[in-house]
Amino acid sequence: MxxxxxxxxxxxxxxxxxxxxxxxxxxxxxxxxxxxxxxxxxxxxxxxxxxxxxxxxxxxxxxxxxxxxxxxxxxxxxxxxxxxxITDTPQYKLDYLLKLREHYNVYLLSNTNPIIQEGWARTTQFTPAGRPIGAYFDKMYTSYEVGVTKPDRKIFDYMIADSSMIPAETLFVDDSKANIEVGRSLGFATYQPANGEDWREAIDALLK
CATH class of the missing domain: 1.10.150.240 (Putative phosphatase; domain 2)
Known part of the structure; x- marks a missing residue:
């Protein structure tokens, strides 16, 4: 790898x-x-x-x-x-993203909508720490802004072109089997966590 x-x-x-x-x-x-x-x-x-x-x-x-x-x-x-x-936004996961950003480019690729994003995620209500979602990523790619939802590969192609990322140098973390399969077909390293999983150790192991 x-x-x-x-x-x-x-x-x-x-x-x-x-x-x-x-x-x-x-x-x-x-x-x-x-x-x-x-x-x-x-x-x-x-x-x-x-x-x-x-x-x-x-x-x-x-x-x-x-x-x-x-x-x-x-x-x-x-x-x-x-x-x-949404039942919980675990702060420990977001804090982990900030640590990852010290060594990696960290992106969001999400099927979401303006009601959830503008009305909640991009406000200080997003986390107990009072930070909006954008504070945790180098760049965010959301379906409603790009104009296409996963698992359509067009949203992946858009992100790759816009960020200049090389899939072989990129780890893609998603809980959907269909999305993971598309990511893998494009050359990404992948990890598919279960809903609610604390995946930090698994990610650490993949990055070693």
């Missing part, structure tokens, strides 16, 4: 702990009865996918969701439902 110079992290299931069932429950509570069919732990469907791949804005998504549910849902309730995915 080539010497690793870059590390790319997924967000949900890797840096933050996820609860898919809680998100489904919250969306059902605000009137989205088919939430189970639309919400996916790895890649959303319908208007949920549209807002994550940047096809529609947060405002357009909220309007479409209200029409879909047939009722006027306040924005704060929509945001609360989305944040149902």
């Amino acid at each position: 080539a010497k690793i110079k870059n590390i790319v992290f997924d967000l949900g299931g890797v840096l933050i702990d996820l609860d898919h069932a809680q998100a489904v429950r919250r969306f059902k509570e605000i009137g989205v009865e088919d939430a189970e069919q639309l919400l996916d732990p790895y890649e959303q469907k319908g208007i949920f996918l549209e807002v994550e791949n940047g096809t529609i804005s947060a405002e357009e998504y909220c309007e479409k969701l209200r029409k879909h549910a047939g009722k006027d849902i306040p924005y704060k309730d929509i945001k609360h439902a989305w944040l149902g995915f």
Whole structure:
């Protein structure tokens, strides 16, 4: 294996702990009865996918969701439902990223949306330390800003071209089997943690 110079992290299931069932429950509570069919732990469907791949804005998504549910849902309730995915943001993992950045380029590659990002992750509410998510990475590549979601290889190609990273010198950490397979096919070293796993020792071992 080539010497690793870059590390790319997924967000949900890797840096933050996820609860898919809680998100489904919250969306059902605000009137989205088919939430189970639309919400996916790895890649959303319908208007949920549209807002994550940047096809529609947060405002357009909220309007479409209200029409879909047939009722006027306040924005704060929509945001609360989305944040149902998140059960914990372990500070120790983020502190570990800061240590990694002393020796490596550290990137985020995430399927996410402007409601979670602008309304929470990019604010001081993101962690107990009061830092926004951007404080922990050299650069972030999010699906709604790039315009494509994983596992489509176009988002990987965009990140590679923009950052000038060499896949053989890059470790890709993601909890999705489909995403890991694409990363591996492009030449990345990979690690697939379980949701909630403390993967620091495993990453250390790979970097030695």
